[in-house]
Amino acid sequence: MNDKDIEKVLNFLREYQDLYGNNLFVDRERIESIAGEFPDLPGEPNTKPSKPVAKVREKKMTKPADSPLWNFKRKIENCKNCALGNTRTKFVFGSGSEHADIMFIGEAPGAEEDRTGIPFVGRAGKLLDRLLAQIQLKRDDIFIANILKCRPPNNRDPLPDEVAQCIPYLHRQIELIQPKVIVALGRIAAQNLLRSTASLKQMRGRLWQYRGVDMIVTYHPAAILRNAGLLTVATEDFKFIRETYREILKRQN
Ligand code: SF4
Numbered sequence: 001m002n003d004k005d006i007e008k009v010l011n012f013l014r015e016y017q018d019l020y021g022n023n024l025f026v027d028r029e030r031i032e033s034i035a036g037e038f039p040d041l042p043g044e045p046n047t048k049p050s051k052p053v054a055k056v057r058e059k060k061m062t063k064p065a066d067s068p069l070w071n072f073k074r075k076i077e078n079c080k081n082c083a084l085g086n087t088r089t090k091f092v093f094g095s096g097s098e099h100a101d102i103m104f105i106g107e108a109p110g111a112e113e114d115r116t117g118i119p120f121v122g123r124a125g126k127l128l129d130r131l132l133a134q135i136q137l138k139r140d141d142i143f144i145a146n147i148l149k150c151r152p153p154n155n156r157d158p159l160p161d162e163v164a165q166c167i168p169y170l171h172r173q174i175e176l177i178q179p180k181v182i183v184a185l186g187r188i189a190a191q192n193l194l195r196s197t198a199s200l201k202q203m204r205g206r207l208w209q210y211r212g213v214d215m216i217v218t219y220h221p222a223a224i225l226r227n228a229g230l231l232t233v234a235t236e237d238f239k240f241i242r243e244t245y246r247e248i249l250k251r252q253n
C-alpha cells in the first residue's frame with residue numbers, strides 16, 4: 001500500500017466516523033465490511049464466508065461518495081440560514097445508519113454535541129445507549145438527529161423562526177432514511193414536531209403520526225438524569241418502541 005492508498009483509506013474512515021460517530025470502530029461487522037472494500041489492507045485474512053459480509057455491505061455500506069444522505073450533509077453543513085450558524089462550533093447533522101428503521105429526534109445540540117459534531121454524547125448519550133441496549137439496539141442500528149442542527153446559546157429552547165428555518169433539513173433526512181418508526185426525545189422535540197402545547201406526560205404512551213410515519217414520544221435522557229424517577233417510565237416507553245416496531249414488521253411481512 002502506498003501513501004496515496006493509505007490517505008484514501010483514512011479519508012474513507014474519517015467520513016464514516018463523521019457520519020456514524022465512534023460506533024464505527026466498535027462494530028466488527030462494519031470493520032470487516034470496510035476491509036472488504038480495500039482487499040489489500042494488511043492484517044488477518046477474512047476467514048468469514050463472503051456471503052453474509054456481502055449482504056451487510058448491500059444493506060448498510062453505501063459509500064459516502066454515493067450516499068444521498070452523506071451528499072445532503074455536505075450540501076447543508078455550512079448553513080447560516082439562521083443566527084445559530086454564526087455562533088455554533090460544529091454543525092451537528094446526525095449519526096447512525098442511513099438505512100435505519102428507527103429514527104430518534106431530539107431538539108438541538110448541547111455543549112458537548114456542539115464541540116464534537118456528534119448528537120447525544122456525554123452522560124445523556126450514555127443513558128440513551130443503555131435504554132437502547134435494553135431493547136437490543138445499538139447506535140448504528142438507528143439514526144439520531146435533532147430538529148436544529150446548531151446549538152442555541154446556553155441551551156435555550158429553539159425559537160420558532162429557527163425551527164422554521166431548520167426543520168426542512170430534518171424532513172429531507174426522514175425522506176432519505178425512510179424510517180418505520182420515529183421517536184421524539186423530550187417535550188420540546190415532541191411539541192415542535194406535533195405542533196402541540198401538550199405536556200410530555202400527555203404525549204407519551206400512544207402512537208402518533210409524523211409525515212406518514214408512526215411516532216412515539218418519550219423523555220429526553222437529560223430529563224431522566226435530572227429526575228431518576230422517570231427511568232421506569234422511559235423503560236416502558238422503550239418497550240413500547242420495540243413492540244411497535246415488531247408489529248410494523250409483522251404487518252409488512
Ligand atoms: S440551526 Fe439550522 S437553519 Fe440555523 S444555521 Fe444551523 S443548520 Fe442553518
